[in-house]
Every structure is written in C-alpha cells, then in structure tokens.
Amino acid sequence: MTTTATPLTLDQVKVGDTLPELSHDVTATTVILGALASRDWRPMHHDYKFAVERQGVQDIFLNTPNQGAWFERYLTDWTGPTGRIGRVVFRMTSPVFPGDTMVYNATVTGVETDEHGCGWVKLDVSLTVDGKPKTTCEARVAVPTAADDNPWDRRGERWAP
C-alpha cells in the first residue's frame, strides 16, 4: 500500500469501511532502526541478551514510539497527505519480535464534523501477528471536508483533537 494519489475527503468515508491491509515482515533491523530513529537507546530494543535475560522476553522488540510511527504510516497511507492525525490511543498487549509478520487492519467507527467545521474519522486499528492481537489502537484523524479544505490549516481553537 502506498500513499493515495488523490487525498481522501470526508464524504468518501462511512462507518464500517475497512482499510486495505498492510503487512510487514519484522527483522532485527526493523526493531533496531525503529528504536534508533526515535532516539530510544534502551537495550531491550537492540540487545538480544538483555531482552532475554533481563526482561524475560524471547527477543528484542519494537519500541512504543516506533509502533506509533507504524500506525501513523498506515493511517496516512489511506488518507493521503492532507490527513492529519489528532489523537491515537494504543494498547500493547504483547511485544512484536523479529520473525513476526505484522498485519495491520482498520475499521471506520465514526464520521463527524465538529463545531469548527473540521471533518473527523474515528477508526479501530489492529496490529496482529499470526491472527493474534499484539496492539490495538483507536485513532481520530482529520480529513478534508471538501477538495478545498485542508486540516493542516487549522490552528488554535479551530483544531480540537
């Protein structure tokens, strides 16, 4: 999946819509690159021995900010560049390790226009491995209400994430 050529507008979205699935094979490089990209130097994200012997897990694992970056990429692949994420709430129930194939899916759970005229889409997003949930995410993403609307122009009180 790549970023959509034509930005999504609110009128194109309805509750129950599903997003195209995204899958990615996780390697040690995925984990380490993600940790260092987010300036996270903690050893459980790059040191196998530390992760296993100190943390009691099977391997190094994806860090929190990089999981956020994966969710962000997944959502804005769908919205296109005018999509603006306002809020994400995610719960990590089990770590993601090298050797896992991450699979991202999402369903639209709400569509609304707020009192400032900003269009919002609510989504439930899941990250699974072998069909088992690893992280769940509730997201609130602003998308244009029309072709000439741009959520990124919103400032101050007009932006209520």
Add this chain to the structure above:
Amino acid sequence: MTDTPQAPLDDTLPEDVAALIGAIQYEKTAAFPVEQGYVWTSCASVFNANPIYWDAKVADDITGGPISPPSLISAYARPHYWAPGAEGEQLSLQVHFDLKKRLGLPEAIMTDNTNVFYEPVRIGDYVTSRQVLKSVSGEKRTKLGIGRFWVIDVEYHNQNGDLLGTESYTGYGYRREATA
C-alpha cells in the same frame, strides 16, 4: 510456582511517591533542534512515503513548510546517548526510571500510550518537555512478575510556547518471580 505461602501484595503507596502525583517534573528544553534527518530516518524506518515529509513543494502547499511526523514528537525530548560531561546512562521519561528505582522494580514495560497532537512540530523547533506523574497502583501480579502500574503524562511545547502535543504513558514496573 511453589507451594510456599506468598506474602500479600502491597496495596499502599510510599508517602514520598504519593507526594509526586500531580507535580510537574523534569521540565527540559532539548539540546538540539528538530532536524530533517530525523524526519527521514523515522519515515524510512516504517516505509512512510507521505510526500509532506519528502517533497518540499508538497510540504509548502499542505503544511506551510516542512514538519516532523507527529508520532516522532517524543524523540525530541530524548537526550543524546552521551554528551560531554555526562555521566551514566542518559534517560528520557525520567519519572518512569525514578519510580523503578524508588519502588525496587528493576524491570518495566509500557502497556498503553495516548498521543494527542496540536501544533505541528517544525524543522528548527526546540522542543521543551515536562513530565507529570498521574497515578501509581498497588502491587499486582502479572505473567511477568509482581509490580505496579503507573501513568505518566508528558507535555511538549515549542520555543514560542505553543502546545505541540501530549502523551500519556502507562508503565508496568516489576520484579520477576523465581520459577520452581
């Protein structure tokens, strides 16, 4: 597990820890500005092709100039791994590590994370962060061991005082239990 009777879990909170709940701690401005290189490395790590991060013309048209991915905001509050004069491991989210040490819980994981994004983080910004301990649970047993859950909020502002975002982390600090 053994058949040895186990001590009841501690449901109390040390007074000095309770006193920290709600207090602003570790307000710090980053020692480095937001840089384009961080943006590209983050996008590369997740194969994010969003053109607002790669194409200056698109960034000008849509976001009024280059910005950083919102998800990267916490990176700008993390200290360098080493810097001249620094001693020991340089840690972000210091409140989390303070709790581990004070409560005698050597291991920890993050379980929940809430991010709310306000003004975009722009190239050249200096990000100031501050941490607030919101809550600490009594001791609880999980499959990882015995420990406590805590919630820490972090607020991020730019050099103009604009609110960039807030994060709320739920952490679980624990000590592993000996296996039979």
